[in-house]
Amino acid sequence: MAEAKIALTGRIDSNNAPRVEQDMLGQLAGLGQVPVVLDAQELQYISSAGLRVILRLKKNYPDLTITNVNSEVYEILEMTGFTEMMTVEKAYRVVDVAGCEEIGRGANGTIYRIDQDNVVKVYNNADALEDIQHEREVARLALILGIPTAISYDVVRVGESYGSVFELLNASSFSKILAQEPEKMDWCVKEYVDLLKKIHSTVVPAGKLPDLKETVLDWARFMLDYLPEEAGKKLVAMVEAIPHDDHMIHGDYHTKNVMFQNDEVLLIDMDTLAIGHPIFELASMFNAMIGYSEMNPEQIIAFQGFDAETGRTFWRKSLAEYLNTKNELKIQEVENKARIIGYTRMIRRSIRRKGMETEQGRAEIEHWTGELLELLARVDTLMFSRNELEVEAIEENLEQVQAFVDEQLEAADCSPKSQMQIGLAVEEIFVNIARYAYAPEKGRATVRVEVSDAPVVVTITFMDHGQPYDPLAKEDPDVTLSASERAIGGLGIFIAKKTMDNVLYEYKDGQNILKLKKNL
């Protein structure tokens, strides 16, 4: 069926709307119910009177398209919901990025500054209109949910590709700041992590964003063909065990995608936005700061503009800030979990990009696989909590365990005496686990610190997968005996019981669980 093409020109408002309507109906007279295309190339403005004309037309000609819409008119059509009621095709401005400064680079495109106030993100995919639409939608969602981000206001043609244009004034990426003003490292860490925490505490309504767990599961399953059977199965099982999490993750949170603009920290490159457990985010952060350049230090300089040492320092400091700890064991624990997913992703990516066919590719794949296998041998879960420390249960780790508990108690306004008693009970219980839970083998233990309000109660929970053993079942030592009558030993649990208000034991799901409670 032939279509009817009608040109709209100039301004359409209440002054000329009736005439425009008559004119259009005249052009369509006798054609029957044909598809109608309104060419808006020459249209500069349309008021609500003009919009009503189009609505009436749409009633009689349901197959109605408006094409070549300039950005001002598009804004009106979008604001009034017309873009959802009918097909509206924009007229694309042409932008040339030759010689423009590259200010950001993400998985799907590169961002250039086109003038003082504006940047354009040029998509790698030549057929990117859907990607652009997707990114606009997720950016808008993020903004509504309180995440500071830039939303593109125009789609343009850049050579054979599409680009989306954002307003970004006087903005510098954190990569640029780190490269040019290394003394701002700690400030960058703080701002970068504050925004990260904000993202991770944002609950996303169901169905609005993809679940990154599905993607990571695909990566893990891919590895089944490249790892020894046991290790591959363990990897998949560990990813499967990560609980569903409906909090937001950015998905590509590195320092080129975080901008500083007019005293505000702003997130860009939103197309990877997803939901999931924060360990997925930490994995991609590890890769960007360390992983990709682990074997090739030049890579990070080319990509981020700063060296591998800066990347490593920034990652470590950010992780410490994110976990709110200075505890080296805690940082290492979470880093190791992030590395497992990070290496998995990089190995798969490299293999799919024919990394096996180059010498450097093979060397990287071999190195990453070696690291991954070593980690898989000693890490049992990818989950972590900020108030939990998971360590090898050996006496050498006692000091770090106590320091971790102290750090967690800092906010609790604990008296020095209570703090000392808690430290003491922690020592007695942890040493007990280190000596007996897995003997003569070794194993791991988790320590969790919780502080409740009103009444303020500190609860410290120890969990291990060792022999089922209830230390409370043992009879208390007789403290009235003389030195020669008293046995050496048996005092530790007794001290814990005496200094705490409550000590509870249970064996559940293959774990010894011992809780110490202290009222403050």
Next chain:
Amino acid sequence: MLKINKNVEAAKAVIALEGRLDTVTAPELEDDLLAIIDGITELVLDFEKLDYISSAGLRVLLSAQKTMNKQGTMKIVHVKDVIMDIFEMTGFLDILTVE
């Protein structure tokens, strides 16, 4: 961290402790005591700068007390309140001589 300051003159030994007497540091004190205790008839432990003691520390004290019961006297001086509490709770106040 534990600092051990030993002062041995003939049959008298004064050992001043500073820091923490816990699972990690108690073996150090145990080794030091073992090295000097032969022939000592008067052992003084100065706890003025000791901030923390756990059952591992108590065990070392108990075994030193048992040894000294056979060969002389042992006393502990300048004990802080937090450590006094532990001595009291565990019945060690009755076993040790605390000044």
